[in-house]
Amino acid sequence: MVKAVVGANWGDEGKGKITDMLAKEADIVIRFQGGANAGHTIVNNYGKFALHTLPSGVFYNHTTSVIGNGVALDVPKLFAEIKSITDRNVPMPKILVSDRAQIVMSYHILFDQYEEERLAGKSFGSTKSGIAPFYSDKYAKIGFQVSEIFDDDVIKEKAERVCAQKNVLLEHLYHKPLLKPEDIVKELQGYREMLAPYVCDVSTYLWNALQEGKNILLEGQLGTLKDPDHGIYPMVTSSSTLAAYGAIGAGIPPYAIEKVVTVCKAYSSAVGAGEFVSEIFGEEADELRRRGGDGGEFGATTGRPRRMGWFDAVASKYGCRMQGTTDVAFTVLDVLGYLDEIPVCVAYDIDGKVTTDFPTTTMLKKAKPVYETLPGWKCDIRGIKKYEDLPENCRKYIEFIEKQIGFPITMISNGPGRDDIIYR
């Protein structure tokens, strides 16, 4: 059976923690989209880790960690990350890399930087990890699939094609040094030995695992609102962040995904530019940012301060619906314990019309938040294990939000650790 762990919002909902926790019962954990551009923070018995490429199941001996075909595979970053965890006494994880995954090239990272420079103030807030150039090339059919790098003729021929296209842009648009086909070939040849032990026909492997009744977890990166189709285009990422894409990015039948655990944060945060209706500013935002997450709301990959806001029920209802949610994991609730009152954005006012349906970006730009304010619970809820033991106002907050979003909150996370969870 397959469970997906995905985000309802802008990312950073705590998917890493929930995946690490659910991985206890999983045989296989797979990353199915995205690359090293976002991070998952995990706190467990080995310490605190920021993972960017590895699935969040790597901390258990019994799980196999898979890099699916949908991932943007940055080989040096993958190996640096493996080293960073084994250096801290985590046993070497069992890793498989899809033979259909494609490789992030050093020039993808350069193009990302050049484009951000060119756009200057109008940039998309890219993390400059090469993700957008990588996926553009994948769909332009000039990407390098892992399976191809073992064949000199294939990579030489494609390297010529890549240079012919890229060098026009490098010369005339960016005014930067040109690429040489032999450097591209050398880069790819350098990855052969590194990757060879891990390369796997992942869809066959997973098909067999499913026949054997194995438990499989799909781990999503970012959240619904960063999906290229259903998110706040163009301020989105370059691969689908939806559970449905798990079937494609891992190579499993869509009907195999029986559970979709959508991770939804008790307040809002976002990194990078883009529409954010319930955003707050000034001291109010600074305080939430300072207290947020586990040691403040700063990007796991970039260290950038996250933008903060109150819970957005319109965006989250939509975020859960587009994921095909069966269970909501409601996270970082403990952070809100300092507030006397907690505003919740329950609707948008767009040109005088009030709606609870999340609109396209053009309409979203005009949306003003409609708030309802709930009383706070004014205490620390960390350590509580039973739903009934939560303060009444805290339960009221959860139940209010559950009603607004229309999907069952079955897990409540009240701390960053593996065991900080209340099942309902």
Ligand code: GDP
């Ligand atoms: P992801 O990308 O969705 O995995 O999220 P991140 O790891 O970027 O951000 C979540 C942050 O919140 C991390 O620092 C986690 O350690 C932390 N975190 C996760 N769940 C909780 C929780 O319930 N309470 C608190 N206080 N922190 C949490």
